[in-house]
Amino acid sequence: MFLHALGHFHPPNLLTNAFLEELGLETSDAWILERVGIRSRHTVLPLDYLRQTRNRDVRAAQEAALFSNAQTGAHAARVALERAGLKPSDIGLVVAGGCSPDECIPAESNRVAQELGIDAPAVDLQSACSSFCTQLHFLTGMRPERLPEYVLVVNMDNSTRVVDYTDRSSAVLWGDGSSAAVLSARVPGRWRITETRLAGDPSGADKVRVPRIGHFTQHGAEVQKFAIRRAGETFLELRADYLARHPDRGAGDVTFIGHQANLRMLEAVQRRCEVPESRHFFNVHVRGNTGAAGAPGVLSEHWDDPGLGDALVLSVVGSGLTWAGALLERT
Incomplete structure (x- = not known):
């Protein structure tokens, strides 16, 4: 794809x-x-x-x-x-x-x-x-x-x-x-999606909610811990997939774009996964949490930025509870 x-x-x-x-x-x-x-x-x-x-x-x-x-x-x-x-x-x-x-x-x-x-x-x-x-x-x-x-x-x-x-x-x-x-899936483009991940824990379904007619609510501290842990795990798994196929590359060659929930959460994932500052792209500090549009929005804002490198991982978390990721490689 x-x-x-x-x-x-x-x-x-x-x-x-x-x-x-x-x-x-x-x-x-x-x-x-x-x-x-x-x-x-x-x-x-x-x-x-x-x-x-x-x-x-x-x-x-x-x-x-x-x-x-x-x-x-x-x-x-x-x-x-x-x-x-x-x-x-x-x-x-x-x-x-x-x-x-x-x-x-x-x-x-x-x-x-x-x-x-x-x-x-x-x-x-x-x-x-x-x-x-x-x-x-x-x-x-x-x-x-x-x-x-x-x-x-x-x-x-x-x-x-x-x-x-x-x-x-x-x-x-x-x-x-x-x-x-x-x-x-047929016509080559700028990036190829080479690996994806999807996982979930429905026992946490009540942790983040928007009722049919009502306001957003969440269990903030629990969700923050979940987001840091699962986003980090997903990034590390996909980075390992990339490095296994490209043994000439190093961990610092993979860019991290995470779910734009808040900057402190993203910084915690960055530290845990030892992502260099130059390989961490975000916009939450000026856009806020834009939900499902957050991570792809960051990539869109940097679409022509050569600083993205040749490989990047999108690692996102959401209500459900769910977490998912994608490894993209330049063609």
């Missing part, structure tokens, strides 16, 4: 640490930076709406949002298609997933396809924040002849709509963003 291009989109409204302090949260820039390392995040919500309501009613948030999930996903998809030199009509399958869909039905993928004018099957495959690598895991496991020439994978997470902005622990984390990837 080849990755031809990635795209990303973040809505223009910014939630700075100063803005969160203005809302009356008992917090400060220094407190937030010390604990999660995030300076700013984006939102689809009007800032005046948040000032007036603190987003106490998630149903009102969906009405107030300046963009739908499909609109933000389509923005990211257009970037990916342009980079790949393709048109919407070249796409034969759309796959989508994330943390907070607009509707139960139709599938979010159908809405994105509708927005782009794509006439093709569209299905959702999601495992919350680990959705992108989960999607890669299933797509790379399919027989190439059963797939169309090009597949579009879209992850749109506008989860500020389900955040309670009187809850300091949640409000400092989440930002909105979307990513899109163009894949092909």
